[in-house]
Amino acid sequence: MNPAFASAAEWIGVAVFALSGAMVAARKGMDPFGFALLATVTGVGGGSVRDVLLGRPAFWVADPTDPIVCVLVGMFVYFVGGRWGLSRLQSRLLLVWADAMGLAIFAVVGTSTALGAGAHPITAVVLGTFTATFGGIIRDILAGDVPMVLHREVYVTAAFVGAAAYATAIYAGIPALGAGAAGVMAAFSLRSLAILRNWSLPPYVETAR
Amino acid sequence: MNPAFASAAEWIGVAVFALSGAMVAARKGMDPFGFALLATVTGVGGGSVRDVLLGRPAFWVADPTDPIVCVLVGMFVYFVGGRWGLSRLQSRLLLVWADAMGLAIFAVVGTSTALGAGAHPITAVVLGTFTATFGGIIRDILAGDVPMVLHREVYVTAAFVGAAAYATAIYAGIPALGAGAAGVMAAFSLRSLAILRNWSLPPYVETAR
Amino acid sequence: MNPAFASAAEWIGVAVFALSGAMVAARKGMDPFGFALLATVTGVGGGSVRDVLLGRPAFWVADPTDPIVCVLVGMFVYFVGGRWGLSRLQSRLLLVWADAMGLAIFAVVGTSTALGAGAHPITAVVLGTFTATFGGIIRDILAGDVPMVLHREVYVTAAFVGAAAYATAIYAGIPALGAGAAGVMAAFSLRSLAILRNWSLPPYVETAR
Numbered sequence: 272m273n274p275a276f277a278s279a280a281e282w283i284g285v286a287v288f289a290l291s292g293a294m295v296a297a298r299k300g301m302d303p304f305g306f307a308l309l310a311t312v313t314g315v316g317g318g319s320v321r322d323v324l325l326g327r328p329a330f331w332v333a334d335p336t337d338p339i340v341c342v343l344v345g346m347f348v349y350f351v352g353g354r355w356g357l358s359r360l361q362s363r364l365l366l367v368w369a370d371a372m373g374l375a376i377f378a379v380v381g382t383s384t385a386l387g388a389g390a391h392p393i394t395a396v397v398l399g400t401f402t403a404t405f406g407g408i409i410r411d412i413l414a415g416d417v418p419m420v421l422h423r424e425v426y427v428t429a430a431f432v433g434a435a436a437y438a439t440a441i442y443a444g445i446p447a448l449g450a451g452a453a454g455v456m457a458a459f460s461l462r463s464l465a466i467l468r469n470w471s472l473p474p475y476v477e478t479a480r
Numbered sequence: 481m482n483p484a485f486a487s488a489a490e491w492i493g494v495a496v497f498a499l500s501g502a503m504v505a506a507r508k509g510m511d512p513f514g515f516a517l518l519a520t521v522t523g524v525g526g527g528s529v530r531d532v533l534l535g536r537p538a539f540w541v542a543d544p545t546d547p548i549v550c551v552l553v554g555m556f557v558y559f560v561g562g563r564w565g566l567s568r569l570q571s572r573l574l575l576v577w578a579d580a581m582g583l584a585i586f587a588v589v590g591t592s593t594a595l596g597a598g599a600h601p602i603t604a605v606v607l608g609t610f611t612a613t614f615g616g617i618i619r620d621i622l623a624g625d626v627p628m629v630l631h632r633e634v635y636v637t638a639a640f641v642g643a644a645a646y647a648t649a650i651y652a653g654i655p656a657l658g659a660g661a662a663g664v665m666a667a668f669s670l671r672s673l674a675i676l677r678n679w680s681l682p683p684y685v686e687t688a689r
Numbered sequence: 690m691n692p693a694f695a696s697a698a699e700w701i702g703v704a705v706f707a708l709s710g711a712m713v714a715a716r717k718g719m720d721p722f723g724f725a726l727l728a729t730v731t732g733v734g735g736g737s738v739r740d741v742l743l744g745r746p747a748f749w750v751a752d753p754t755d756p757i758v759c760v761l762v763g764m765f766v767y768f769v770g771g772r773w774g775l776s777r778l779q780s781r782l783l784l785v786w787a788d789a790m791g792l793a794i795f796a797v798v799g800t801s802t803a804l805g806a807g808a809h810p811i812t813a814v815v816l817g818t819f820t821a822t823f824g825g826i827i828r829d830i831l832a833g834d835v836p837m838v839l840h841r842e843v844y845v846t847a848a849f850v851g852a853a854a855y856a857t858a859i860y861a862g863i864p865a866l867g868a869g870a871a872g873v874m875a876a877f878s879l880r881s882l883a884i885l886r887n888w889s890l891p892p893y894v895e896t897a898r
Contacts, residue, residue: 299839304846308822308838311815319742324528326537328744335811393544397520404517408622413826415835417624420517421508428513533737535746602753606729613726617831626833629726630717637722 280451281318281330282340284376287369288406289314289341293348294366295414303349309410310345311338317406321381321398325388367466370407370419374426375459378403378433379451392438399434400427403458425465433458489660490527490539491549493585496578497615498523498550502557503575504623512558518619519554520547526615530590530607534597576675579616579628583635584668587612587642588660601647608643609636612667634674642667698869699736699748700758702794705787706824707732707759711766712784713832721767727828728763729756735824739799739816743806785884788825788837792844793877796821796851797869810856817852818845821876843883851876 292313296306315337319329331337357365381402385395404420404427411418420426437454441447501522505515524546528538540546566574590611594604613629613636620627629635646663650656710731714724733755737747749755775783799820803813822838822845829836838844855872859865 301839302843302846304843304849305839307849308818308845323532323741323744324538325541326532326535326744329742332743332808332812332816335809335815338815339811390541391544393548394541397544397547398541400517412621412830413836413838415839418622420622421510421514421624425511425513427517428511431513431516532741533747534750535741535744599750600753602757603750606753606756607750609726621830627831629831630719630723630833634720634722636726637720640722640725 280376280455281380282337284373284380285314285318285337286340286344288317288373288377288410289344290348291366291369291373291407292341292410293345293352294362294369295410295416296345297348297352297362298366299414303346306345306349307342308345309413310348311341312413313406313410314338314341314344315406316409317377317381317402317404318384320405321384321402324398324401325385325390327388330384371429371459371462371466373406374403374430374462375433375455377406378430378458379437379454382434382437382454383447383451386438386441392442396431396434396438399437400430403430403434425461429458429462429465432461489585489664490589491546493582493589494523494527494546495549495553497526497582497586497619498553499557500575500578500582500616501550501619502554502561503571503578504619504625505554506557506561506571507575508623512555515554515558516551517554518622519557520550521622522615522619523547523550523553524615525618526586526590526611526613527593529614530593530611533607533610534594534599536597539593580638580668580671580675582615583612583639583671584642584664586615587639587667588646588663591643591646591663592656592660595647595650601651605640605643605647608646609639612639612643634670638667638671638674641670698794698873699798700755702791702798703732703736703755704758704762706735706791706795706828707762708766709784709787709791709825710759710828711763711770712780712787713828713834714763715766715770715780716784717832721764724763724767725760726763727831728766729759730831731824731828732756732759732762733824734827735795735799735820735822736802738823739802739820742816742819743803743808745806748802789847789877789880789884791824792821792848792880793851793873795824796848796876797855797872800852800855800872801865801869804856804859810860814849814852814856817855818848821848821852843879847876847880847883850879 289310292309292311293306295313296309299305301309315329315331319331322329378399382395382399384402385398386392390398408418408420433454436457437450440450440453445453498519501518501520502515505518508514510518524538524540528540531538587608591604591608593611594607595601599607617627617629642663645666646659649659649662654662707728710728711724714727717723719727733747733749737749740747796817800813800817802820803816804810808816826836826838851872854875855868858868858871863871
């Protein structure tokens with residue numbers, strides 16, 4: 272991917288995941304630094320897991336822009352969010368949709384970064400799926416919530432489809448910008464439909480007794 | 481250890497841990513990609529924690545065989561498992577025994593890998609214990625279960641004994657294959673007896689009030 | 690910081706965090722190896738997260754002193770603690786205060802280590818905050834407790850203030866020993882007041898309905 276475009280996409284992904292972290296902090300009635308911590312670990316968590324699995328420093332260690340963005344998002348929601356007068360349902364929707372956008376963007380950014388680091392394409396798809404899902408997993412576990420990844424609506428599936436679509440498009444010779452857009456669209460549409468229509472894949476049904 | 485033997489042992493460990501992850505996904509009624517994710521993080525989680533603590537890329541980044549095995553195990557259990565007609569008790573037993581086999585194998589493989597990376601023998605035993613236990617810890621936390629490591633039956637103990645038996649045997653000059661077999665047998669026997677006889681070490685009893 | 694002083698501070702931090710881990714193991718009625726594991730992951734967890742995010746091996750891999758200290762602390766509490774006849778309240782106080790000391794020391798040690806590794810000062814403060822808080826987060830999650838970081842009393846705030854005070858003092862040209870003492874004092878005083886007076890920052894209040 273074009274580095275400038277990749278950076279812009281990563282910033283948007285970090286910001287919307289940070290927003291989802293701040294919305295969870297709001298639900299838990301945390302204080303300003305709790306907002307900042309939850310926004311930061313959610314925003315940079317998935318990419319950090321990807322980087323340490325690749326055996327290199329987390330992407331934000333050399334350049335603190337992303338954690339600063341996360342702290343600012345957290346503080347903004349704390350100080351300004353109270354005046355928005357959001358209902359509990361509206362807060363929940365903001366959380367779910369910010370998470371969906373982050374999921375779609377990070378599936379592609381994570382896969383792209385792993386391919387750029389020379390990973391095998393299948394490994395890159397696995398790492399893209401981890402990048403997309405682990406920020407939210409860390410957020411939900413820290414907050415003592417049931418991880419969103421466990422919900423039955425298409426979630427891991429959307430991340431995987433976005434990552435696989437991007438990797439496939441790259442190997443088909445499609446320019447990175449187009450491949451990236453295709454991956455983000457695929458993941459986001461799938462997740463959106465799942466949220467809007469309460470879609471889910473058939474769960475495993477255990478034999479009774 | 482002989483590399484071929486070590487690889488074979490690691491594959492078996494990865495596969496049985498992936499099976500335990502899939503059984504937890506079954507209990508939670510997850511969808512196919514939920515099975516794949518839980519099988520993968522359980523199968524490669526312990527070894528990944530070991531590798532990042534050693535400051536190197538996770539073992540499966542250069543060669544995606546292990547995540548592929550995990551995804552296949554997860555998909556197999558999802559699509560075929562429903563026809564086995566396992567009762568809830570049988571599913572639980574499959575989970576506990578697959579976990580016990582993974583624990584025994586990874587205690588030795590983890591210690592062996594750490595020694596091979598030049599770690600101090602005591603560090604290697606600690607890393608072997610982490611390799612054996614962290615896959616299951618991540619599985620249980622992701623699934624919202626009480627980590628098996630907290631149960632009172634000999635669990636961490638079995639991993640530690642297997643790791644320490646292997647390291648001691650290596651330092652006593654016993655060939656790696658024999659040392660590995662001894663470590664796996666020690667850990668598995670101890671954990672088996674604990675499961676079968678409901679064995680536990682005396683817990684700490686807090687003074688009342 | 691003077692390396693000898695930094696090492697001494699790190700040992701104390703590791704030991705008091707290990708003590709807090711052992712107190713949680715006591716609350717859960719774990720067996721001796723459960724004590725050892727919980728003491729170890731709590732004692733070395735925060736620094737390990739810092740090191741892997743910096744892209745290097747965990748600080749205790751080359752030198753197993755710290756895990757040994759943790760295991761000894763865990764075993765000591767298991768075998769001797771029962772005779773202390775601590776009430777449930779006294780155990781809880783020991784846990785909270787050991788955690789507060791570890792938090793204050795690790796905020797400074799973590800920031801100092803990150804600066805020494807060449808990290809940007811803001812990144813170093815973020816990593817110092819992570820070093821101070823993640824040992825306790827891992828401890829609480831493994832034990833199935835609500836993470837202390839979620840409590841409303843000033844907690845992340847104390848870690849952040851200690852880390853930021855240390856980094857600011859260093860950049861103001863204050864010698865490392867003085868800067869370190871200032872950072873530890875700032876974090877510990879703030880956390881102490883929060884514990885003693887039930888202090889908290891105003892939480893975010895969600896609009897009803």
